[in-house]
Amino acid sequence: MTHYDFQMPVTEAQVRALKVGDTVTLNGALFGIRDATQIHMFDRGRKSRFDLRGHAVIHTAPNVKKVPKSNEYPAGYASVCIGTTTSARMERFTRPLMSEYGVRIIIGKGGLGKDSQQAFADLGGVYLAIIGGTAALETTWVEAIEEVDFEDLNPECLWRFAVKGFGPLLVAMDAHGSSSYDRVNAAAAARRAAALAAMGVKA
Amino acid sequence: MSKLHVDIDAVEEAAKLLYIRALKVLPDDIKQGFGRLDAGESDSTAKTILATMIENIAVAERTDNLLCQDTGIPIYNVTIGRDVEVDGAAMKAAIRRGVERATREHPLRSSIVHPITRVNEQTSCGRFVPVINIDFDERPQTLELEMIPKGSGSENGSFLRMFIPADGVDAIKTFVIDRVMEAGGKVCPPTIVGVGVGGTSDLCMHLAKVAATRPLGSVCDDPEGAKLERMLSDAVNALGIGPQGLGGDSTSFAVHVETAATHITMNPVAVNIQCHSARRATATFTPKGVEIGF
Numbered sequence: 001m002t003h004y005d006f007q008m009p010v011t012e013a014q015v016r017a018l019k020v021g022d023t024v025t026l027n028g029a030l031f032g033i034r035d036a037t038q039i040h041m042f043d044r045g046r047k048s049r050f051d052l053r054g055h056a057v058i059h060t061a062p063n064v065k066k067v068p069k070s071n072e073y074p075a076g077y078a079s080v081c082i083g084t085t086t087s088a089r090m091e092r093f094t095r096p097l098m099s100e101y102g103v104r105i106i107i108g109k110g111g112l113g114k115d116s117q118q119a120f121a122d123l124g125g126v127y128l129a130i131i132g133g134t135a136a137l138e139t140t141w142v143e144a145i146e147e148v149d150f151e152d153l154n155p156e157c158l159w160r161f162a163v164k165g166f167g168p169l170l171v172a173m174d175a176h177g178s179s180s181y182d183r184v185n186a187a188a189a190a191r192r193a194a195a196l197a198a199m200g201v202k203a
Numbered sequence: 204m205s206k207l208h209v210d211i212d213a214v215e216e217a218a219k220l221l222y223i224r225a226l227k228v229l230p231d232d233i234k235q236g237f238g239r240l241d242a243g244e245s246d247s248t249a250k251t252i253l254a255t256m257i258e259n260i261a262v263a264e265r266t267d268n269l270l271c272q273d274t275g276i277p278i279y280n281v282t283i284g285r286d287v288e289v290d291g292a293a294m295k296a297a298i299r300r301g302v303e304r305a306t307r308e309h310p311l312r313s314s315i316v317h318p319i320t321r322v323n324e325q326t327s328c329g330r331f332v333p334v335i336n337i338d339f340d341e342r343p344q345t346l347e348l349e350m351i352p353k354g355s356g357s358e359n360g361s362f363l364r365m366f367i368p369a370d371g372v373d374a375i376k377t378f379v380i381d382r383v384m385e386a387g388g389k390v391c392p393p394t395i396v397g398v399g400v401g402g403t404s405d406l407c408m409h410l411a412k413v414a415a416t417r418p419l420g421s422v423c424d425d426p427e428g429a430k431l432e433r434m435l436s437d438a439v440n441a442l443g444i445g446p447q448g449l450g451g452d453s454t455s456f457a458v459h460v461e462t463a464a465t466h467i468t469m470n471p472v473a474v475n476i477q478c479h480s481a482r483r484a485t486a487t488f489t490p491k492g493v494e495i496g497f
């Protein structure tokens with residue numbers, strides 16, 4: 001179990017060095033992305049102007065307040081509350097995010113599936129688990145909303161946040177085919193029969 | 204007998220205040236639930252996760268911020284007691300205005316879209332949203348307005364199955380276990396698993412929602428339901444799914460069951476899951492005024 005402090009963006013080698021159980025803290029740029037963002041990017045052919053190569057995306061749609069643009073609020077948005085949504089809905093977008101945009105890190109909650117696991121191995125990527133439902137804390141790690149693309153999709157825009165000390169986040173799926181979720185699910189499946197028997201359910 | 208006359212402007216104010224308050228402050232029973240889970244947790248990663256969740260509750264209160272970024276689907280449960288006079292249609296419109304004002308004035312993320320066009324009106328409202336449920340009870344001169352911002356990650360963990368009588372109670376128990384396993388970390392455990400047993404298909408699903416949003420420590424008032432919820436609570440926490448689906452003992456605070464009579468040919472079961480951000484807030488209208496609580 002090793003802890004890493006990353007200044008974003010990162011290289012493929014940095015990401016491939018990570019193993020399930022390690023922890024990571026991010027500094028610099030972090031991109032917020034969600035269902036509608038990716039439906040528009042990959043199903044409807046919209047291209048983002050952002051350079052995501054080597055970057056991390058987080059599955060989120062923040063609460064924001066529209067304010068006049070200034071040095072403090074370069075995109076004209078103040079953060080109200082920034083948290084994380086369930087990743088599984090966005091499973092099919094992992095590979096194109098990596099192959100077409102060069103994303104290296106996906107941050108979310110609840111885990112991703114087999115296709116993402118394969119994409120992480122093939123292209124060099126990881127999934128970092130953040131703790132869902134702890135947005136008040138997460139918001140304190142975000143310094144500013146720096147830039148916004150696909151603004152018409154609010155709150156599901158592509159957001160560029162500046163973050164400092166964003167973590168520690170747990171490496172839950174790595175580039176070596178290992179997944180915390182697979183391990184837990186297999187253990188639960190092994191305990192299922194005993195749990196049912198304890199309630200008197202006939203096999 | 205004098206009557207309670209419910210002021211519509213006060214309903215609008217309460218609807219607004221409850222939405223914002225529910226998003227920021229967790230009820231005491233849920234806070235205590237975290238303490239209980241933490242005390243019984245044997246997995247070190249799970250303990251770290253629970254500690255972060257507990258810290259987040261404190262940060263939200265200290266910074267006057269939302270516990271979770273998901274503003275949910277706004278649900279209002281109105282319970283009207285005896286000797287209450289209220290203009291029902293005006294009350295429903297006032298609740299809606301309260302939701303719109305909370306969204307605009309705080310501001311809150313509007314999480315509500317049209318189901319087909321996916322257009323977001325940026326008001327947290329839409330067709331039939333906020334969800335408003337109206338019921339009646341025996342309390343004299345009392346109207347209770349309960350607000351639940353139901354998070355979507357756990358709401359997506361909703362399941363209904365119309366079993367048949369020959370499948371028996373074993374099918375109900377197995378269904379709950381299998382759905383909790385299927386939901387895994389996606390529903391943001393530790394959860395409250397709401398289970399509806401019996402009724403029609405729609406009543407069964409509604410019972411599951413009532414069960415999922417009941418305070419911790421409350422017990423099903425049907426003894427058969429109470430027996431089932433004790434059994435299921437132990438069983439789901441024997442699976443090792445743990446907080447966030449990353450392993451541990453603390454998969455659920457509790458399983459809650461609600462029951463209704465059903466048809467001789469039917470054996471329905473529904474599951475509705477509440478995430479660990481088990482948010483709710485209540486305003487009680489009496490002749491003394493409006494009291495805000497959980």
